[in-house]
Amino acid sequence: MEVPPSDASLAARVRAGCAPLWRIPGGLLQGFGAYCLLMAEAFNLPRDLRPSLYARNLATQMVQVGIDSIPIVSLATAFSGGVVVVQAIYQLENPLLPLSIVGTFAEQSILLELGTLVTAFVLCGRVGARIAAELGTMRVKEQIDALEAMGLNSRSFLVVPRVLAGVLMFPVLYVVAATVGMVMGGVVAELSGVLTIQTYWEGARLFFRPYDVFFGLVKSLVFGFVITSIACYTGYNAEGGAEGVGKATTRAAVLGCVWVLFADYACAALLL
Amino acid sequence: MLTNEIKVGLAVLLSAVVIFFGVRFLSGQSLFGGGYEVVAVFEDAQGLTSGAIVRLNGVRVGDVQEVRLGPNAREVFVTLGIDGGVDIPRGSTIQTSGISALGEVAVEITPPSGADAGRPLVAGDTLRAVSTPDIFDLIAGESNSLTARADTALIGAVNTFTTLDEILQNSGGDIEAVLAQLRFLTQATVTLVTEEQGRIDRTLASLEDAAANASAVSDRVGRNVEDLSVVVGNDVVATSGTVRALAETNADSVTAAVNNLSSALRRADEQLVELRALTQNLASLSADLDSTLNSPDGTLGLLLNDPSLYYNANAAAAALQQILQDLQAEPGRYLRELDGVVRVF
Amino acid sequence: MIQIRDLSKSFGGNAVLRNVDLDVPEGEVTCVIGRSGSGKSVLMRHIVGLLEPDSGRVIVDGAPLDELTYSELRQVRRKFGVLFQGGALFDSMSARDNVEFPLRTFTDLTPNEIRQRADECLELVELPDAGPKKPAELSGGQQKRVALARAIAIEPKYILYDEPTSGLDPETSNTIDELIHRLGTTMGTTSVVVTHDMHSVLSIADRIAFVHEGTIPWTGTVDDLHRAESETLLAFVRANEYKIGVPSETA
Incomplete structure (x- = not known):
């Protein structure tokens, strides 16, 4: 082994000492950059692509991302709608406040926040993990290489339909979530015996702005992009067999949730 | 057979329909049209907001669609969406009720006393409101x-x-x-x-x-x-x-x-x-x-x-x-x- | 004509290929042989540009891959059919859809013609009934054969085979070998076969390239093989001879 010259040892030691400090932000930046590049390359659509082929692919993905998620999204938002109303009754039962405020409270929380966020979290697990596992398996079983070797742009071919499906179907799922959540809230309100469903709807209508729905739709669209694109990124870059696929799947779910929260804040800050 | 395309198309269409009717419902418009709008002129809207309830003799008959100031801020023009099938007698008095501090200001319409109410209001009619002060x-x-x-x-x-x-x-x-x-x-x-x-x-x-x-x-x-x-x-x-x-x-x-x-x-x-x-x-x-x-x-x-x-x-x-x-x-x-x-x- | 010039590649400081030169003449079957981990598969991936060399270049029909844009590279790749080691069939599609996939993606054939061609290809790999099955329902050997059917479906100019006969029973191996040989002779397809199965090599190879520790110390014909003096090559060949009995004289 060569012994480094003594005058360089300080700089070398500083560099070596700093390396662990740099590893985490450096790794994050590296990952973020790779993610951006993947998206840029994927959406730089090949000119020779066959729309019919992509459309078929897109339809398949839209069913898998959207239609197949309707039951779980309905279940999750039905419960969160009910919980919102129960808590609203508990917190807002006050002789000075009109009972219809429960409906107002439910409308505001479900349309603005829960409808999108609960849906997004559920779909991080259902859609994000599925996409990551699928692409990760394709990666480790050389199927992505096979696509590339055929002369296909595998990024566009795999990423675009999935992300597009997310962007197009998440608003649909938001509508499902908001509807189910609001209706379930009304049912719970009626069952509570404290207020009637009419009072609930009256309250919901009192401060309703169509912009709330627009905001929810935009947010769900953003979440759809965030969740599917992150899942595509982790899945597409999976390596190391079954373990790598597992890691990619976990990362898709965790990163998806975290970035959904960031995106939620960004949307609120920019659009409200 | 339900192909993927049909499923997706159906879902997107349905959600568009739900958005349309949901927004109409929540913003207090009648679901299938048939309602009409009249304008009430208030001196003071008493904190009235769109979405507030309109009552005729205490029965809900519609919602406030829009509240806007008139020229020179002298008056407030309040557009009322009245449900279809509800006749408001001409000569009815209209006033706000409720307390804005507690968030529930409504519009009350009272038909004129006496049997002869005259023909009902039609879309676009304007009512001049009786200025009712709130409790304070x-x-x-x-x-x-x-x-x-x-x-x-x-x-x-x-x-x-x-x-x-x-x-x-x-x-x-x-x-x-x-x-x-x-x-x-x-x-x-x-x-x-x-x-x-x-x-x-x-x-x-x-x-x-x-x-x-x-x-x-x-x-x-x-x-x-x-x-x-x-x-x-x-x-x-x-x-x-x-x-x-x-x-x-x-x-x-x-x-x-x-x-x-x-x-x-x-x-x-x-x-x-x-x-x-x-x-x-x-x-x-x-x-x-x-x-x-x-x-x-x-x-x-x-x-x-x-x-x-x-x-x-x-x-x-x-x-x-x-x-x-x-x-x-x-x-x-x-x-x-x-x-x-x-x-x- | 595929030319590999002075190609080096390392992964994480571990040199896998070092200054490799190789010519693949058109219309011939070139077998790349060597021990596992010698860098055969890495070499093959470089040929279709799935890996970028650290230095050196790959030239396909006069086009140096490193100078091409991504879309030009994809155009070049369409001259290739690649049979991956594990088959790399798309799990979500049936065997037939897998075979039809390149046809639908890259040709302007009618649905009818596509179906016919897919049937033909499945016939060639002796799996005429596998069409409706999903890859998971097929055995490893069957998957590999469906993958071969997919690779040859668009009648590519070059076909790269990564261990085409590994994991197959001897009879099926012979069928695959015959197929590779036939494609070369009847359709003028240029084949690169990465393998360590000397039995296959002896029956199909026009040229042999021996990869050892990231270099190609020896290239030649089957006849040359018997006159070769390289110790490492002979050791590799003998290990196979011992397994398959006597070396075949008829190539």
């Missing part, structure tokens, strides 16, 4: 009418004193003479009166009896003089002496009556002073209410929970008015007593 304004308004009542009381007082003055002026020398006499008698008996304060009421009650007796005796005397002028002359003298003695004896009561009158006058004077103070209080109360209404951290609740303030003011004004009304209605109440005295002499 009602309190403020009440204090205004309180001031008004105090005013009438004052006017009444002035009238009373004018009448009193006229009566005194018109009775001319008689009164003056009586008053001179009274002054004399007063001076003569002032000590006695102050000492005999306890007996005043009883004496006062017997005053009229005494006066009536005196009158009857005088009549009898007149007749006796005609019939038995000489024979009963001594008697007459004796009777006159009795009468005089009677009058002398009753001088206390006359003095008391005069005293009564003067104390009544003094009391009226005091009431006037109190009235002035009360009016000032009321003015400051109004100012307080105004500032309370306008101040963001106002103690509205305190005011609401303290009706005694209002009632006290009201009762004071009412009592004062009662006194002055009495004076006005019977300005000669005490003069009647004087009249008895006059007739004695």
Whole structure:
């Protein structure tokens, strides 16, 4: 082994000492950059692509991302709608406040926040993990290489339909979530015996702005992009067999949730 | 067969439909159209917002669609979405109700009283709203009418004193003479009166009896003089002496009556002073209410929970008015007593 | 014509290929042989540009891959059919859809023609009934054969085989070998076969390239093989001979 010259040892030691400090932000930046590049390359659509082929692919993905998620999204938002109303009754039962405020409270929380966020979290697990596992398996079983070797742009071919499906179907799922959540809230309100469903709807209508729905739709669209694109990124870059696929799947779910929260804040800050 | 394309298309279409009807439903438009819009012009919207409920005789018939200020901010134009199938009679009054601080301001429509309501309103019609103050304004308004009542009381007082003055002026020398006499008698008996304060009421009650007796005796005397002028002359003298003695004896009561009158006058004077103070209080109360209404951290609740303030003011004004009304209605109440005295002499 | 010039590649400081030169003449079957981990598969991936060399270049029909844009590279790749080691069939599609996939993606054939061609290809790999099955329902050997059917479906100019006969029974191996040989002779397809199965090599190879520790110390024909003196090559060949008995004289 060569012994480094003594005058360089300080700089070398500083560099070596700093390396662990740099590893985490450096790794994050590296990952973020790779993610951006993947998206840029994927959406730089090949000119020779066959729309019919992509459309078929897109339809398949839209069913898998959207239609197949309707039951779980309905279940999750039905419960969160009910919980919102129960808590609203508990917190807002006050002789000075009109009972219809429960409906107002439910409308505001479900349309603005829960409808999108609960849906997004559920779909991080259902859609994000599925996409990551699928692409990760394709990666480790050389199927992505096979696509590339055929002369296909595998990024566009795999990423675009999935992300597009997310962007197009998440608003649909938001509508499902908001509807189910609001209706379930009304049912719970009626069952509570404290207020009637009419009072609930009256309250919901009192401060309703169509912009709330627009905001929810935009947010769900953003979440759809965030969740599917992150899942595509982790899945597409999976390596190391079954373990790598597992890691990619976990990362898709965790990163998806975290970035959904960031995106939620960004949307609120920019659009409200 | 349900291909993927059909499933997706169906889902997207359905959600578009749900958005359309959901937004219409939540923003209070009737789901399938058929409703119509009328415009109500308010001077003050009282915190009305779009989405607020419109009631006809207390029944929900629609929602507020839009609230916007008119030109120069003189008026507020409120667009009301009325459900289809609901007729609002022409000539209905429209006003806001509820308290904006508690978040529930609604629009109340009341049909005109009387059977003939006329043809109903149609889309695009405009209603001019009756300006109804909300509950805080009602309190403020009440204090205004309180001031008004105090005013009438004052006017009444002035009238009373004018009448009193006229009566005194018109009775001319008689009164003056009586008053001179009274002054004399007063001076003569002032000590006695102050000492005999306890007996005043009883004496006062017997005053009229005494006066009536005196009158009857005088009549009898007149007749006796005609019939038995000489024979009963001594008697007459004796009777006159009795009468005089009677009058002398009753001088206390006359003095008391005069005293009564003067104390009544003094009391009226005091009431006037109190009235002035009360009016000032009321003015400051109004100012307080105004500032309370306008101040963001106002103690509205305190005011609401303290009706005694209002009632006290009201009762004071009412009592004062009662006194002055009495004076006005019977300005000669005490003069009647004087009249008895006059007739004695 | 595929030319590999002075190609080096390392992964994480571990040199896998060092200054490799190789010519693949058209219309011939070139077998790349060597021990596992010698860098055969890495070499093959470089040929279709799935890996970028650290230095050196790959030239396909006169086009140096490193100078091409991504879309030009994809055009070049369409001249290739690649049979991956594990088959790399798309799990979500049936065997037939896998075979039809390149046809649908890259040709203008009618649906009918596509179906016919897919049937033909499945026939060639002796799996005429596998069409409706999903890859998971097929054995490893069957998957590999469906993958081969997919690789040859668009009749590419070059076909790269990564261990085409590994994991197959000897009979099926012979079928695959015959197929590779036939494609070369009847359709003028240029084949690169990465394998360590000397039995296959002896029956199909026109040229042999021996990869050893990241270099190609020896290239030649089957006949040359018997005259070769390289110790490492002979050791590799003998290990196979021992397994398959006597070396075949008829190539």
